Amino acid sequence: MKSLEKFNKKIWPAYVNPEKNELFSSWLLRISKENLLKSHSFSKFYFNNFPIWNRDIDKLYPSIIVSKILENTMLSSDDIKELFLESYRDIIFTGREFTSYTPGILNIGINHRIRKLYGLLCCPSCLNNEVSYFKKEWRLFFSIACLKCNCLLIDRCQKCSKPISFHRLENGHKNEILKTPFYFCWNCLHDYRENIVPIPNNSHIVRYQKYIDCTIDNKSNDLTQYSFMFFKILYLLSTKLLTTGKTTNRIKLTVEDFFNYSITTNNKINFSLHERKEALLISFSILENWPYQFQNIFKSSNVRRTDFSRDIKDIPYWFEKEILNLH
Numbered sequence: 001m002k003s004l005e006k007f008n009k010k011i012w013p014a015y016v017n018p019e020k021n022e023l024f025s026s027w028l029l030r031i032s033k034e035n036l037l038k039s040h041s042f043s044k045f046y047f048n049n050f051p052i053w054n055r056d057i058d059k060l061y062p063s064i065i066v067s068k069i070l071e072n073t074m075l076s077s078d079d080i081k082e083l084f085l086e087s088y089r090d091i092i093f094t095g096r097e098f099t100s101y102t103p104g105i106l107n108i109g110i111n112h113r114i115r116k117l118y119g120l121l122c123c124p125s126c127l128n129n130e131v132s133y134f135k136k137e138w139r140l141f142f143s144i145a146c147l148k149c150n151c152l153l154i155d156r157c158q159k160c161s162k163p164i165s166f167h168r169l170e171n172g173h174k175n176e177i178l179k180t181p182f183y184f185c186w187n188c189l190h191d192y193r194e195n196i197v198p199i200p201n202n203s204h205i206v207r208y209q210k211y212i213d214c215t216i217d218n219k220s221n222d223l224t225q226y227s228f229m230f231f232k233i234l235y236l237l238s239t240k241l242l243t244t245g246k247t248t249n250r251i252k253l254t255v256e257d258f259f260n261y262s263i264t265t266n267n268k269i270n271f272s273l274h275e276r277k278e279a280l281l282i283s284f285s286i287l288e289n290w291p292y293q294f295q296n297i298f299k300s301s302n303v304r305r306t307d308f309s310r311d312i313k314d315i316p317y318w319f320e321k322e323i324l325n326l327h
């Protein structure tokens with residue numbers, strides 16, 4: 001191992017820089033490959049054998065991994081934090097601890113090395129870039145499209161319907177490093193790049209995703225000074241529209257009636273990208289021209305303020321002052 005005396009660093013034999021917004025797990029696979037190792041062995045040698053794939057490593061942000069990267073690369077603590085979903089704290093979510101369920105972050109449903117849920121998205125067109133890698137925003141509840149490529153994201157293999165689970169591309173090649181590119185399904189080797197669905201430039205989806213991306217970049221928007229207070233309400237509205245529960249149906253029925261549109265739901269909690277997309281776009285319409293559209297929809301309805309407030313603590317003021325006018 002080379003030693004950079006000046007910086008008191010032991011640099012890993014081979015190194016690749018994380019790409020913009022790259023997820024730690026994606027970078028780990030790429031740097032392991034560069035070091036001619038499987039990620040499991042890389043972790044064994046360089047992260048004190050810290051288990052990687054039987055937990056949500058991108059959410060976890062383990063201190064041992066952070067300190068080992070600090071020791072062995074030229075990345076700063078801030079650069080390292082950027083690799084983890086922890087970097088969305090106070091942007092997408094707030095609060096001290098990550099729990100197993102964090103609003104705004106999709107759940108991947110880990111069972112040993114297997115992912116049961118559709119909590120990792122991807123842009124089939126981005127995966128075709130010169131450096132193919134997975135991005136942090138592909139773990140967000142609020143992501144539905146890629147504005148770099150102007151196309152929809154996907155949340156599963158369009159052929160075999162298995163969740164996207166790129167670490168499993170290393171499987172089946174004993175003692176061999178990763179050979180299959182990220183754009184192939186780990187299960188059936190379907191090429192995700194065949195499923196690029198373009199979106200028109202001025203569509204509602206583009207307006208929505210632009211607003212989301214800008215809110216994340218600026219950490220605030222025109223509705224609130226703190227972006228997490230916006231995402232809290234966008235999440236609340238979307239989940240109200242996706243509910244199958246009877247007591248909370250008043251909001252959903254009123255909205256469906258107003259837009260003359262029926263929102264499909266098959267799940268209770270882990271919604272598919274298709275379900276989220278419907279609910280998010282309608283929620284975004286409710287929040288557009290704030291608060292006039294909201295007032296139009298709810299003022300003369302039978303929706304009560306408690307329909308919104310019962311499942312949420314610390315309602316952001318920008319939203320609370322409008323629901324106070326309801327029954």
Ligand SMILES: [Zn+2]
Pocket residue numbers: 123124125126127146147148149150
């Ligand atoms: Zn893209």
Ligand SMILES: [Zn+2]
Pocket residue numbers: 157158159160161162185186187188189190
């Ligand atoms: Zn497949």
